[in-house]
Amino acid sequence: MKDALAHAELIAVLTAVTNDEPRVMTVxxxxxxxxxxxxxxxxxxxxxxxxWVNEQTGHPLGYxxxxxxxxxxxxAPNNKARRTISIxxxxxxxxxxxxxxxxxxxxxxxxxxxxxxxxxxxPAALAAIAEALNAWAVSDPxxxxxxxxxxxxxxxxxGAAWNEELALQRYELMFEAGLVTEAxxxxxxxxxxxxxxxxxxxxxxxxxxxxxxxxxxxxxFELMPESFTLSHLQHTVEALAGLALHKPNFRRLIDQQxxxxxxxxxxxxxxxxxxxxxxxxxxxxxxxxxxxxxxxxSRN
Amino acid sequence: MKDALAHAELIAVLTAVTNDEPRVMTVxxxxxxxxxxxxxxxxxxxxxxxxWVNEQTGHPLGYxxxxxxxxxxxxAPNNKARRTISIxxxxxxxxxxxxxxxxxxxxxxxxxxxxxxxxxxxPAALAAIAEALNAWAVSDPxxxxxxxxxxxxxxxxxGAAWNEELALQRYELMFEAGLVTEAxxxxxxxxxxxxxxxxxxxxxxxxxxxxxxxxxxxxxFELMPESFTLSHLQHTVEALAGLALHKPNFRRLIDQQxxxxxxxxxxxxxxxxxxxxxxxxxxxxxxxxxxxxxxxxSRN
DNA sequence: TCCCTTTTACTCAGTTTGAGTATATGTGGA
DNA sequence: TCCACATATACTCAAACTGAGTAAAAGGGA
Numbered sequence: 187m188k189d190a191l192a193h194a195e196l197i198a199v200l201t202a203v204t205n206d207e208p209r210v211m212t213v214x215x216x217x218x219x220x221x222x223x224x225x226x227x228x229x230x231x232x233x234x235x236x237x238w239v240n241e242q243t244g245h246p247l248g249y250x251x252x253x254x255x256x257x258x259x260x261x262a263p264n265n266k267a268r269r270t271i272s273i274x275x276x277x278x279x280x281x282x283x284x285x286x287x288x289x290x291x292x293x294x295x296x297x298x299x300x301x302x303x304x305x306x307x308x309p310a311a312l313a314a315i316a317e318a319l320n321a322w323a324v325s326d327p328x329x330x331x332x333x334x335x336x337x338x339x340x341x342x343x344x345g346a347a348w349n350e351e352l353a354l355q356r357y358e359l360m361f362e363a364g365l366v367t368e369a370x371x372x373x374x375x376x377x378x379x380x381x382x383x384x385x386x387x388x389x390x391x392x393x394x395x396x397x398x399x400x401x402x403x404x405x406x407f408e409l410m411p412e413s414f415t416l417s418h419l420q421h422t423v424e425a426l427a428g429l430a431l432h433k434p435n436f437r438r439l440i441d442q443q444x445x446x447x448x449x450x451x452x453x454x455x456x457x458x459x460x461x462x463x464x465x466x467x468x469x470x471x472x473x474x475x476x477x478x479x480x481x482x483x484s485r486n
Numbered sequence: 487m488k489d490a491l492a493h494a495e496l497i498a499v500l501t502a503v504t505n506d507e508p509r510v511m512t513v514x515x516x517x518x519x520x521x522x523x524x525x526x527x528x529x530x531x532x533x534x535x536x537x538w539v540n541e542q543t544g545h546p547l548g549y550x551x552x553x554x555x556x557x558x559x560x561x562a563p564n565n566k567a568r569r570t571i572s573i574x575x576x577x578x579x580x581x582x583x584x585x586x587x588x589x590x591x592x593x594x595x596x597x598x599x600x601x602x603x604x605x606x607x608x609p610a611a612l613a614a615i616a617e618a619l620n621a622w623a624v625s626d627p628x629x630x631x632x633x634x635x636x637x638x639x640x641x642x643x644x645g646a647a648w649n650e651e652l653a654l655q656r657y658e659l660m661f662e663a664g665l666v667t668e669a670x671x672x673x674x675x676x677x678x679x680x681x682x683x684x685x686x687x688x689x690x691x692x693x694x695x696x697x698x699x700x701x702x703x704x705x706x707f708e709l710m711p712e713s714f715t716l717s718h719l720q721h722t723v724e725a726l727a728g729l730a731l732h733k734p735n736f737r738r739l740i741d742q743q744x745x746x747x748x749x750x751x752x753x754x755x756x757x758x759x760x761x762x763x764x765x766x767x768x769x770x771x772x773x774x775x776x777x778x779x780x781x782x783x784s785r786n
Numbered sequence: 787t788c789c790c791t792t793t794t795a796c797t798c799a800g801t802t803t804g805a806g807t808a809t810a811t812g813t814g815g816a
Numbered sequence: 817t818c819c820a821c822a823t824a825t826a827c828t829c830a831a832a833c834t835g836a837g838t839a840a841a842a843g844g845g846a
Contacts, residue, residue: 347777
């Protein structure tokens with residue numbers, strides 16, 4: 187094999203949900219995701235990441251999964267002769283004060299992606315975005331139809347439904363159309379706050395991944411405290427999905443899965459009728475293999 | 487950032503389904519997956535991979551997605567001072583004669599994972615594997631219960647259902663128990679054919695990913711010829727999933743989704759009543775955004 | 787002609803889902 | 817003290833979807 191050397195870097199997208207807002211751990215006053223070099227001493231990529239996240243932020247790190255590996259030539263100001271490979275990870279944590287070396291801070295997802303929060307209906311920002319994207323689509327007659335379809339489907343226009351899992355697709359579309367490149371643009375309220383290099387794209391990747399994952403694996407509980415009410419759980423899921431859910435059906439869904447059990451305690455924090463407190467049944471992971479099917483199996 | 491240099495390598499898992507058998511493109515007589523260095527000239531990881539797959543195998547490459555990035559210290563015989571980072575990709579192709587430079591060849595998935603093919607019921611190999619894993623579980627009294635649960639769920643023992651998506655989990659379990667390390671073991675019929683370094687684990691990763699993906703995204707069609715019968719389509723899905731499907735329900739599922747349309751032609755290759763030929767409606771991808779929900783949405 | 791094989795077309799009960807309504811149980815103010 | 821108010825919790829019901837199975841159609845070949 188030819189000698190192909192590259193810089194190797196690890197990037198962490200640490201997410202928590204605090205006060206029903208999804209947040210991401212950042213450095214540089216919210217301008218960048220925490221990252222560090224992958225060194226020879228590290229046993230594995232995961233181990234390397236855990237090590238310096240712990241060092242830089244002191245934040246305990248539970249769930250961790252690999253997200254994606256980036257290495258495009260033009261993704262960042264760079265040494266031309268040598269590439270940087272960035273391996274990103276998604277981590278789920280319960281937010282704590284974390285006085286680490288890198289002056290870490292938490293920022294809401296929707297600072298960076300204002301158009302992604304549909305809990306109170308379609309955000310106002312979407313109208314302007316849709317208009318700008320349409321202008322972009324029309325600007326190239328040869329690709330117009332195809333582009334318009336993409337815009338329609340991504341943004342949920344003309345009868346198409348909003349699909350919260352398309353967060354990355356939407357960001358890439360806006361990027362392609364030149365709506366999100368410039369830092370410090372005047373319309374950040376609409377196009378969201380920029381980040382260093384391609385960190386915002388990485389965050390979009392994480393959002394898409396997590397929004398997909400909460401549907402078929404009980405990862406939300408990594409973000410919940412030891413005991414919680416059903417409403418709290420629902421609001422956490424809603425925060426991640428950026429969608430409002432139907433309360434009775436959410437409850438039914440949860441107890442069908444038998445993922446949680448009552449603690450016996452009650453909480454009366456919310457003003458109305460006191461709510462039962464629940465805890466996650468870790469054992470469930472070992473009992474049911476978390477069925478998956480969706481294929482029309484045949485038994486015999 | 488500290489200077490952290492590493493070798494960067496790209497590994498391809500190219501899969502096709504031929505004669506109702508899922509196959510993978512290999513080099514070295516089936517002992518390794520095709521791989522090559524990631525070079526400075528490459529525009530991106532994907533581009534780099536496409537380039538030398540084309541060079542080495544001449545095989546046209548349609549669908550391609552990133553699989554996983556590996557860099558464990560002890561994954562391969564290696565220069566101690568310098569790590570190798572391997573970025574793996576999953577590609578789906580229609581198999582063709584491919585006279586490339588690396589003497590490429592196709593081998594069936596189930597040569598490497600005989601226990602994964604359940605189309606004709608539980609493979610005989612599973613009994614011995616279950617026994618060996620149980621012995622391993624019992625061998626450590628302190629972790630016995632936990633290990634036994636893992637074995638049960640992974641292999642579908644004691645009333646647990648077989649879950650085809652756990653292919654990687656099963657391989658890792660067997661690896662941990664020392665059942666699959668040695669090359670050229672006498673019992674390859676049971677524990678499968680080994681591969682170079684961790685290539686077999688990468689293949690297991692690909693299988694798991696693809697088995698999950700066929701359920702919610704119409705990727706099967708990347709493996710199908712221009713026109714095909716419903717049975718052919720079903721057999722292809724069955725080959726990948728390693729499961730037998732219920733014919734009437736499979737058909738219903740397919741035409742609910744409106745993914746295909748009749749060509750008007752018929753095929754009488756199969757001996758019985760001639761079957762209608764269908765083609766994939768590419769347009770569908772642009773029409774429906776391929777809904778995903780599974781969350782109890784609230785409309786208002 | 788009739789049997790064999792495979793495709794295609796229905797049926798039907800049981801379960802899951804979307805949507806909405808009704809009842810309980812606290813708090814705080816009149 | 818009692819009544820609004822805000823939640824929490826509990827049902828209901830029709831429509832859609834699934835699992836499982838049966839029946840009819842249409843070729844080829846003995």
